Amino acid sequence: MIVKTVSYKGFDGENIEEKIYLHLTKAEVMKLDLKYSDYGGLINYMRKLLTDVKAGDTYIKPMVSVLETLILAAYGQKTDDGKFIKKKNGASLADEFETSEAYSQLLIHLLSEEGLNEIEPLFLGILPIDEKDKKAVYEKEAQIKEAMGVS
Numbered sequence: 001m002i003v004k005t006v007s008y009k010g011f012d013g014e015n016i017e018e019k020i021y022l023h024l025t026k027a028e029v030m031k032l033d034l035k036y037s038d039y040g041g042l043i044n045y046m047r048k049l050l051t052d053v054k055a056g057d058t059y060i061k062p063m064v065s066v067l068e069t070l071i072l073a074a075y076g077q078k079t080d081d082g083k084f085i086k087k088k089n090g091a092s093l094a095d096e097f098e099t100s101e102a103y104s105q106l107l108i109h110l111l112s113e114e115g116l117n118e119i120e121p122l123f124l125g126i127l128p129i130d131e132k133d134k135k136a137v138y139e140k141e142a143q144i145k146e147a148m149g150v151s
Contacts, residue, residue: 002125006105022074
């Protein structure tokens with residue numbers, strides 16, 4: 001699970017700071033991987049899009065689509081007893097979140113030049129892998145980038 005904090009102005013002009021909780025279960029990752037299997041799976045497709053967008057080689061539309069899918073699939077609330085829920089009273093929390101200013105701010109930020117650098121760490125934070133495995137992913141990626149002369 002990862003927590004992102006966004007700030008925005010409310011309709012009455014007040015400053016609002018909101019925590020957004022994002023997490024995917026292994027089953028949800030499997031479904032998303034199947035959805036993007038034509039592109040080598042979710043992780044490979046996300047990395048390809050990021051590389052292309054940063055290089056200016058692709059239109060931003062596919063990135064927006066994947067980010068929306070990922071964020072809305074991962075959105076939920078942490079309960080007082082430490083659980084993570086995505087539905088309340090039979091309704092999806094993501095449906096309400098999608099129309100919120102917090103969602104808008106998060107999506108717009110991630111698509112900014114600064115925010116593009118936050119997408120992969122956000123993505124890895126959402127995945128249901130332990131910290132040791134995340135560290136291994138980062139180290140392997142750093143080794144590959146170094147070997148390729150990419151920063």
